[in-house]
Amino acid sequence: DIVMTQSPDSLAVSLGERATLNCKSSQTVLYSSNRKNYLAWYQQKPGQPPKLLIYWASTRASGVPDRFSGSGSGTDFTLTISSLQAEDVAVYYCQQYYSNPSNTFGQGTKLEIK
Amino acid sequence: QLQLQESGPGLVKSPETLSLTCTVSGGSINSTSYYWGWLRQPPGKGLEWIGSIFRTGDTYYNPSLKSRVTMSVDTSKNQFSLRLSSVTAADTAVFYCARQIYYYDSRGPIPRALAYFESWGQGILVTVSS
Numbered sequence: 099d100i101v102m103t104q105s106p107d108s109l110a111v112s113l114g115e116r117a118t119l120n121c122k123s124s125q126t127v128l129y130s131s132n133r134k135n136y137l138a139w140y141q142q143k144p145g146q147p148p149k150l151l152i153y154w155a156s157t158r159a160s161g162v163p164d165r166f167s168g169s170g171s172g173t174d175f176t177l178t179i180s181s182l183q184a185e186d187v188a189v190y191y192c193q194q195y196y197s198n199p200s201n202t203f204g205q206g207t208k209l210e211i212k
Numbered sequence: 213q214l215q216l217q218e219s220g221p222g223l224v225k226s227p228e229t230l231s232l233t234c235t236v237s238g239g240s241i242n243s244t245s246y247y248w249g250w251l252r253q254p255p256g257k258g259l260e261w262i263g264s265i266f267r268t269g270d271t272y273y274n275p276s277l278k279s280r281v282t283m284s285v286d287t288s289k290n291q292f293s294l295r296l297s298s299v300t301a302a303d304t305a306v307f308y309c310a311r312q313i314y315y316y317d318s319r320g321p322i323p324r325a326l327a328y329f330e331s332w333g334q335g336i337l338v339t340v341s342s
Contacts, residue, residue, distance in 0.1 A: 129320060129321055131319045131320070131321075132317055132319035132320055134317075134320070136327070138327075138328035138329075140259075140329075146334075147308055147310075147332035147333060147334055147335050148259065148308075148329070148332055149332070150328060150329065150330050150331075153313075153327065153328045153330075159330065191258065191259055193259075193328060193329075195325075195326060195327045195328060196321075198321065198322060198325045198326055199264065199272035199325070199326045200261070200272075200274065200275070201261050201326070202261070203258055203259040203260070203261075204258070205258045206258050206259075
């Protein structure tokens with residue numbers, strides 16, 4: 099199984115500041131032939147289901163504000179929120195889908211306002 | 213606007229079988245572009261994929277749960293279902309149904325493969341009691 103490890107477990111950032119969330123996979127999720135990273139990011143607000151933010155490591159899902167961006171390749175990935183808004187308070191999860199058809203999630207990073 | 217809605221008992225006794233149904237509206241479960249998945253989230257914990265099913269009934273299950281999981285699909289009702297047998301308290305969780313991308317990439321490790329979950333139901337809390 100590919101193990102996904104997110105860091106930090108929790109993060110407090112001031113409004114308007116940049117938030118950087120990390121995700122590391124136990125083995126590469128980059129497929130060399132198509133140069134795609136099989137990684138997604140989700141946002142889960144309290145009492146709500148997860149919402150897809152980013153797929154293929156850096157492609158924003160429809161309707162996701164451009165302050166959210168995904169980067170990284172291979173085993174190390176980052177979700178960046180360029181200017182934190184109050185509505186961004188949530189738990190963020192990364193997911194690998196390289197080990198098709200199986201997929202696994204990280205343990206989550208809880209993002210709060212400082 | 214696609215909507216997914218989970219339904220079923222909120223309380224199940226151990227070691228009985230948990231049964232849930234997901235009703236899809238605003239889209240067809242017969243699409244060739246998607247699989248339909250079940251995931252769960254124990255209270256205060258992270259997400260775990262349970263399994264996914266195609267319109268034809270083809271299934272993939274999480275190996276750790278495979279011996280206890282059965283999924284089925286009813287295209288006439290635009291529904292798919294989950295059965296999890298021999299439940300224990302450790303199976304207490306919010307269960308989500310979701311639509312999973314099934315994509316084609318000739319340069320990928322396999323030409324057609326499962327990917328991320330693009331739409332989710334609201335979830336249903338199922339508590340397992342002894």
